[in-house]
Amino acid sequence: MNPGKLREEADRGAKAAALLRNDLLIEAFDTLEAQYTTAWAESPARDVDGREHLFVLLKSLRAVKQHLTTVVETGKLAERQLHQTSK
Numbered sequence: 001m002n003p004g005k006l007r008e009e010a011d012r013g014a015k016a017a018a019l020l021r022n023d024l025l026i027e028a029f030d031t032l033e034a035q036y037t038t039a040w041a042e043s044p045a046r047d048v049d050g051r052e053h054l055f056v057l058l059k060s061l062r063a064v065k066q067h068l069t070t071v072v073e074t075g076k077l078a079e080r081q082l083h084q085t086s087k
Contacts, residue, residue, distance in 0.1 A: 003085065006078040013075010016068045032061055
């Protein structure tokens with residue numbers, strides 16, 4: 001990978017890491033996960049569609065967080081490659 005692309009990936013990783021450390025974003029993830037989990041647990045047995053919807057919301061929330069984590073890891077790898085090529 002060329003140095004420009006590596007720097008871009010490293011920058012994206014740093015931005016994603018900053019987001020994952022952001023108190024408001026952490027609170028949003030935690031609050032939504034708790035709300036979805038509680039709503040699912042308290043849903044009536046007959047509300048299959050409602051539980052399925054809550055399950056999709058929960059999976060989507062976790063997918064966003066996982067995507068940010070993946071960007072962070074990719075950025076760390078790019079940073080290492082940049083350091084290795086500069087030696």
